[in-house]
Amino acid sequence: MASNNNSSDRQRIAQQRLSRIAAHLHKHEDGNSGIIAKECKIDATGSTEENKGTVPRKRQEIMKWNGWGYSDSKFLFNKKGQAEFTGKRYRLSGMTLPSLQDWFENTFGASVKHKSPATPVLNASVVPPPRLNEAFVENLKATGIPFSNEAEDRVFRAHGHCLHEIFALREGKKFERVPDMVVWPNCHNDVVKIVELACKHNVCLIPYGGGTSVTSALECPPEETRCIVSLDTSQMNRILWLDENNLVAHVEAGIIGQDLERLLNESGYCTGHEPDSMEFSSLGGWVATRASGMKKNVYGNIEDLVIHIKAVTPRGVIEKSCQGPRTSTGPDIHHFILGSEGTLGVVTEVTMKIRPIPExxxxxxxxxxxxxxxxxxxxxxxxxxxxxxxxxxxxxxxxxxxxxxxxxxxxxxxxxxxxxxxxxxxxxxxxxxxxxxxxxxxxxxxxxxxxxxxxxxxxxxxxxxxxxxxxxxxxxxxxxxxVIAYLRDLGMDYCVVAESFETSVPWDRVLDLCQNVKERIIRECKERGVQFQPLTSCRVTQTYDSGACIYFYFAFNYRGLADPVHTYEQVEHAAREEILANGGSLSHHHGVTLVSSLQLPYGLGRGEDREPCFLTHDPTKPYCFLTQCPLRKPATPMCRKRHTPGDRVSVHCTRPATGVARARWDKDIPASQTLP
Structure with a gap:
C-alpha cells in the first residue's frame, strides 16, 4: 500500500514539475488562429503617422536603391586623380584619399578609363506587376496598417546585399519576382493582425528589418504564385521601457542599431553590440541571424545580451513568462529563434541587457x-x-x-x-x-x-x-x-567585384586555414579565366578561448568574363569548401546563404544520421524544423534553378521559402499545417 502511495506521489510531483516547465513558454491563444489581435495603443485612433527614426518608411528618399548606404555618401575618383568620399555623415566625408587610386589600379589591373556605371534610376517596366490577394488587402485596409504596392517600395525590399543582388540592380536587369506589397506594422499587435490575415488568406510573409542581409534571405522564389508580402518592421523602433535596477531595456525589434544606441545614450546607457552593419541593421535581424559585434569581448554576442524574445508565429505568440537571468528548464525557446533567419516567425520585441556608457x-x-x-x-x-x-x-x-x-x-x-x-x-x-x-x-x-x-x-x-x-x-x-561597405560600389564602377565571407575555427587551425583559403581562391580564379590577380586578404576579427573568427575579403577585375557573378560564386563556393576542409565553420555570424546551404551537412552532420533522431522524437513534428518541406535544391552547386514541388528533403539542404510562411513551399499545403 505504501508503495502505491509513493508511486502516486511521484507521479503528482512529476506532473507539477512538468506544468512549471510548460509555464516558462507563454503562448497567447484564441479559439481560431491561436493569435489574439489587440489594438495597438498608439494606433487606436487609426493614425498611420510615421514613427520617426533615422530611416524613413520610404527608404529610397535617403538611401541607395542599387547599392550600399546613404544616397549622398560614396567614394569616387575626381579629375585630379584622387579618391574622395562625398557627403557629410562620416568622419571621412569631404576628405581626399591621395593613395587609393594608385592602389586600386595596381592591385586589380584596373583603369579609371574603363567605367561600368550603375543604372541610375529604376525602370518600372522591369518590375513585374503585383499579384495581390484582394481578400487579404481588404482585410488589411480595415486594420489601418499602412501598406504599398508601388514598384520602388517593392524592389527596395526584394533584395539584400549579396553580390548577385546588387550586380543585377546595377545592370537594370528584369526581376523575376519581387514582393507584391509592403506593409509597415507600428507595433507587436499589428504584426499579430498581419500574420493572422496571412494565415487566413494563404499569403507569404518575408520579415524585413534593415535590409543588410548577405544570405539571399530576401529573394522571392520565382515560381511562387501566391501573394508575397514584405513585412517591414522599421516603424517598430521604440524603446518601450528601460529598467535601471536590472539594467535591461525592452525594445521593439525593428529599431536599427544607430537609433538604439542614440536613444540609450540619451539616458546614459549602451548595449555595446556593434556589428559592422549596425548603422542600418535591426535588432530583430541581430536575433534572427545570431549576430556578433566587434566589442563582444566585453559585452558578449547577441545570444549573451538577450533576456527575452517575443515572436509571432502562424500558431501564436511565443514568449517566455520568466525573465530570470538563467533557468535550467530546456530546451530554451530562445535558441530556436536565435539564428532561425525568419523561418519560424517574426521577432517583434526583445528585452536585452544594457550597460552604463563606459567611463x-x-x-x-x-x-x-x-x-x-x-x-x-x-x-x-x-x-x-x-x-x-x-x-x-x-x-x-x-x-x-x-x-x-x-x-x-x-x-x-x-x-x-x-x-x-x-x-x-x-x-x-x-x-x-x-x-x-x-x-x-x-x-x-x-x-x-x-x-x-x-x-x-x-x-x-x-x-x-x-x-x-x-x-x-x-x-x-x-x-x-x-565606410568600407561603400567601396564595393566604387569597385563595380570600374569592373571589379568584391565580397566578404567569414568563419570560426580552432586556434590550431587558424594559420593553415588562412593560407589554404587564399591559395584556393587564387587557383580557382586562374582556372576560371580571371585575367588579373585577385585580391585575397583576411583578418582575425574575434577571439575566444578555443578559437577565433576569420573574416575574408575577396575581389577581382572581371573584364573579359562573360558572367562575372557566376564566376565569383563558383570561386566562393570553392573557398567555403576549403574552409570546411580546414576545420572551419560554415559561418560565424553572417548566416546560411542559398549557396552555402548546400554545405550545411558539414556543419550539422550527415542527414542519414540526424533523421532517425528527429523522427523517433515525433514523426509528425520533428523539432519544428523544415523536414516536411518540398525540395528547392539547385541542380548543381552553383545553379539557382529550383526544382518543382513534390520532392522532399531534410533540413540540412532545404532553403526556406519566405518569412513566416517559408515552410509552405507547396501551395496545396494549408497555412495552418506549416509549423507546429
Missing amino acids: YQKYGSVVFPKFEAGVACLREVAKQRCAPASIRLMDNKQFHFGHALKPQVSSIFTHFVEGLKKFYITKLKGFDPHQLVVATLLFEGDRERVLQHEKQVYDIAATFGGLAAGEDNGQRGYLLTF
Whole structure:
C-alpha cells in the first residue's frame, strides 16, 4: 500500500514539475488562429503617422536603391586623380584619399578609363506587376496598417546585399519576382493582425528589418504564385521601457542599431553590440541571424545580451513568462529563434541587457613582423583573458589597403612624423613592408582597468616582436568600419567585384586555414579565366578561448568574363569548401546563404544520421524544423534553378521559402499545417 502511495506521489510531483516547465513558454491563444489581435495603443485612433527614426518608411528618399548606404555618401575618383568620399555623415566625408587610386589600379589591373556605371534610376517596366490577394488587402485596409504596392517600395525590399543582388540592380536587369506589397506594422499587435490575415488568406510573409542581409534571405522564389508580402518592421523602433535596477531595456525589434544606441545614450546607457552593419541593421535581424559585434569581448554576442524574445508565429505568440537571468528548464525557446533567419516567425520585441556608457575609451595598435606572430599574440591574449573590447589582426594586404584609405595629410610636421615612424619600423627594426601586419585595439571600461589591460596586452605583444604603433592608427582602423561597405560600389564602377565571407575555427587551425583559403581562391580564379590577380586578404576579427573568427575579403577585375557573378560564386563556393576542409565553420555570424546551404551537412552532420533522431522524437513534428518541406535544391552547386514541388528533403539542404510562411513551399499545403 505504501508503495502505491509513493508511486502516486511521484507521479503528482512529476506532473507539477512538468506544468512549471510548460509555464516558462507563454503562448497567447484564441479559439481560431491561436493569435489574439489587440489594438495597438498608439494606433487606436487609426493614425498611420510615421514613427520617426533615422530611416524613413520610404527608404529610397535617403538611401541607395542599387547599392550600399546613404544616397549622398560614396567614394569616387575626381579629375585630379584622387579618391574622395562625398557627403557629410562620416568622419571621412569631404576628405581626399591621395593613395587609393594608385592602389586600386595596381592591385586589380584596373583603369579609371574603363567605367561600368550603375543604372541610375529604376525602370518600372522591369518590375513585374503585383499579384495581390484582394481578400487579404481588404482585410488589411480595415486594420489601418499602412501598406504599398508601388514598384520602388517593392524592389527596395526584394533584395539584400549579396553580390548577385546588387550586380543585377546595377545592370537594370528584369526581376523575376519581387514582393507584391509592403506593409509597415507600428507595433507587436499589428504584426499579430498581419500574420493572422496571412494565415487566413494563404499569403507569404518575408520579415524585413534593415535590409543588410548577405544570405539571399530576401529573394522571392520565382515560381511562387501566391501573394508575397514584405513585412517591414522599421516603424517598430521604440524603446518601450528601460529598467535601471536590472539594467535591461525592452525594445521593439525593428529599431536599427544607430537609433538604439542614440536613444540609450540619451539616458546614459549602451548595449555595446556593434556589428559592422549596425548603422542600418535591426535588432530583430541581430536575433534572427545570431549576430556578433566587434566589442563582444566585453559585452558578449547577441545570444549573451538577450533576456527575452517575443515572436509571432502562424500558431501564436511565443514568449517566455520568466525573465530570470538563467533557468535550467530546456530546451530554451530562445535558441530556436536565435539564428532561425525568419523561418519560424517574426521577432517583434526583445528585452536585452544594457550597460552604463563606459567611463573611459582608448584606441591602440601594434605592428608585428609577420602574420604568424600576430596570431600567436592574439592567442596568448585570449588565453590570459585580458582582451580589450575589440582586437583585430589585419594581414599584410589589408594593412596596405588601410594605408591606401589614409586621408591627405594637411600638416608638413605630421607627414614628417609619419615618415620617421615608417623609417623606424622598416629600417631600424627590419620589418619587411610586404610581410608586416597590424592589430588594432579598442579598450573600454573604467579607467583603471583599461590601463591595466592595455599594459598587459602591450607586454604580451612585445614578447612576440610587436611594436606599439599609436592610438591614431587604431582609431582610424575603427572609424573606417562604417565606410568600407561603400567601396564595393566604387569597385563595380570600374569592373571589379568584391565580397566578404567569414568563419570560426580552432586556434590550431587558424594559420593553415588562412593560407589554404587564399591559395584556393587564387587557383580557382586562374582556372576560371580571371585575367588579373585577385585580391585575397583576411583578418582575425574575434577571439575566444578555443578559437577565433576569420573574416575574408575577396575581389577581382572581371573584364573579359562573360558572367562575372557566376564566376565569383563558383570561386566562393570553392573557398567555403576549403574552409570546411580546414576545420572551419560554415559561418560565424553572417548566416546560411542559398549557396552555402548546400554545405550545411558539414556543419550539422550527415542527414542519414540526424533523421532517425528527429523522427523517433515525433514523426509528425520533428523539432519544428523544415523536414516536411518540398525540395528547392539547385541542380548543381552553383545553379539557382529550383526544382518543382513534390520532392522532399531534410533540413540540412532545404532553403526556406519566405518569412513566416517559408515552410509552405507547396501551395496545396494549408497555412495552418506549416509549423507546429
